[in-house]
Amino acid sequence: MSTTTPPSNTRAGGTDAPGNPDVSGVDLELVDVLKRYPGQKKPAVDGLSLHIPAGEIVMFVGPSGCGKTTSLKMINRLIEPTSGTISIGGEDVRGRNVDQLRRHVGYVIQGGSLFPHLTVAQNISVVPRLLKWDSRRTSERVDELLELVSLDPAKYRDRYPRELSGGQQQRVGVARGLAADPPVILMDEPFGAVDPITRQRLQDELLSIQEELRKTIVCVTHDIDEAVKLGDRILILQEGAQIAQYDTPEAILAAPANAFVEDFVGAGSTLKQLSLSRVSDVELVHPTTATVGERVAEVRARAEANGDQAVVVLDERRRPVDWMWLRELAAADTVRPVRDDVLTLDRRATLNDALDMMLTSTHGAAIVTGRRDEYLGVVNFTAVTGHIQATEQQLAEGRAADATAGRDDAWEGGGA
Numbered sequence: 001m002s003t004t005t006p007p008s009n010t011r012a013g014g015t016d017a018p019g020n021p022d023v024s025g026v027d028l029e030l031v032d033v034l035k036r037y038p039g040q041k042k043p044a045v046d047g048l049s050l051h052i053p054a055g056e057i058v059m060f061v062g063p064s065g066c067g068k069t070t071s072l073k074m075i076n077r078l079i080e081p082t083s084g085t086i087s088i089g090g091e092d093v094r095g096r097n098v099d100q101l102r103r104h105v106g107y108v109i110q111g112g113s114l115f116p117h118l119t120v121a122q123n124i125s126v127v128p129r130l131l132k133w134d135s136r137r138t139s140e141r142v143d144e145l146l147e148l149v150s151l152d153p154a155k156y157r158d159r160y161p162r163e164l165s166g167g168q169q170q171r172v173g174v175a176r177g178l179a180a181d182p183p184v185i186l187m188d189e190p191f192g193a194v195d196p197i198t199r200q201r202l203q204d205e206l207l208s209i210q211e212e213l214r215k216t217i218v219c220v221t222h223d224i225d226e227a228v229k230l231g232d233r234i235l236i237l238q239e240g241a242q243i244a245q246y247d248t249p250e251a252i253l254a255a256p257a258n259a260f261v262e263d264f265v266g267a268g269s270t271l272k273q274l275s276l277s278r279v280s281d282v283e284l285v286h287p288t289t290a291t292v293g294e295r296v297a298e299v300r301a302r303a304e305a306n307g308d309q310a311v312v313v314l315d316e317r318r319r320p321v322d323w324m325w326l327r328e329l330a331a332a333d334t335v336r337p338v339r340d341d342v343l344t345l346d347r348r349a350t351l352n353d354a355l356d357m358m359l360t361s362t363h364g365a366a367i368v369t370g371r372r373d374e375y376l377g378v379v380n381f382t383a384v385t386g387h388i389q390a391t392e393q394q395l396a397e398g399r400a401a402d403a404t405a406g407r408d409d410a411w412e413g414g415g416a
């Protein structure tokens with residue numbers, strides 16, 4: 001039986017040939033994979049065939065009990081298939097020693113599932129230790145990974161999981177999954193246990209990490225918006241892990257394959273398109289900025305000249321640290337931030353995320369950052385609604401063009 005290969009991908013640079021040096025992931029192939037649990041009449045996974053291209057994120061979604069987790073866990077043999085073949089980088093997983101296989105396939109689950117009696121550094125070093133890395137290499141790797149998941153190594157290395165927030169535990173879980181630089185990472189509901197804002201940040205971080213590392217990532221989620229945001233492709237499964245559709249998020253939203261998919265994703269409405277559009281797709285505005293330590297009188301003059309009531313305060317590395325109203329600045333001669341928890345959006349965040357954040361912000365807009373948290377500008381409602389209108393117009397024009405083409409086809413067909 002041939003495996004399902006989706007059409008070429010638009011987001012992850014699908015033009016990359018295998019072996020592209022930027023891609024550290026490898027291909028995954030499932031051929032006619034079946035899993036029947038003892039005592040069950042119907043197989044949980046009934047003949048799943050699937051090709052997952054190297055360096056891409058594929059999201060598994062589908063109703064509860066359809067076989068997502070079973071399919072995922074068969075890839076690293078946490079569950080053994082009843083029949084069928086799974087290969088990683090062209091190599092049949094059954095030919096590999098199970099321990100060795102699991103050390104080369106990262107695995108991240110909900111909540112991070114850290115060992116409570118080990119420190120953050122020890123948790124991240126579990127696989128490097130099994131691989132017998134020396135202590136210097138291991139500790140350098142731990143610090144590198146903590147930086148990658150935005151945790152200050154000096155502050156967090158020696159903490160215990162109970163001394164971390166849910167989002168921080170999840171970050172350490174991701175770092176642990178990446179520790180030995182595996183080409184494939186499996187994730188099962190990785191961000192299911194954290195609040196919406198933290199989840200959005202973790203998703204943005206994953207996209208940023210993936211931009212750099214280009215692993216092959218397979219991720220199970222219940223959240224279709226998460227699938228649309230993170231996935232280069234989405235696999236929508238029905239009971240028995242039957243493929244309802246396997247395609248890019250854009251293609252699935254534009255043309256659901258059947259009524260099941262349509263129900264599952266919710267009709268491809270304009271609002272869903274907000275999960276496809278990134279903050280980097282809209283034009284940012286540029287309110288007055290100030291640098292910590294700058295003279296307030298100068299900042300105030302600039303803001304008044306621009307007609308701004310508030311200024312975005314940046315640190316010496318141009319990272320936003322506060323968004324202060326002019327009246328708050330008046331308390332001192334030089335600019336001093338009054339909060340330490342300014343909310344920012346990564347440029348990869350979706351417009352859905354942006355709307356969520358704007359609704360909770362007293363400024364009715366959101367600060368956008370790029371590489372290394374550097375300030376880029378601000379996204380506001382006008383930019384988002386402008387984008388929705390433009391998208392709606394494009395969709396309407398597309399539908400009108402399709403209808404015209406349909407009539408032309410019918411005409412040609414009729415004349416033949």
Ligand SMILES: Nc1ncnc2c1ncn2[C@@H]1O[C@H](COP(=O)(O)OP(=O)(O)OP(=O)(O)O)[C@@H](O)[C@H]1O
Binds near residue numbers: 063064069070071
């Ligand atoms: N160890 C097991 N023994 C027997 N049946 C099992 C076992 N694990 C899972 N199943 C059954 O296999 C089917 C698929 O389960 P699986 O956990 O893969 O689904 P899922 O899509 O990941 O579900 P959810 O979204 O609820 O986590 C379900 O009907 C489930 O009850």
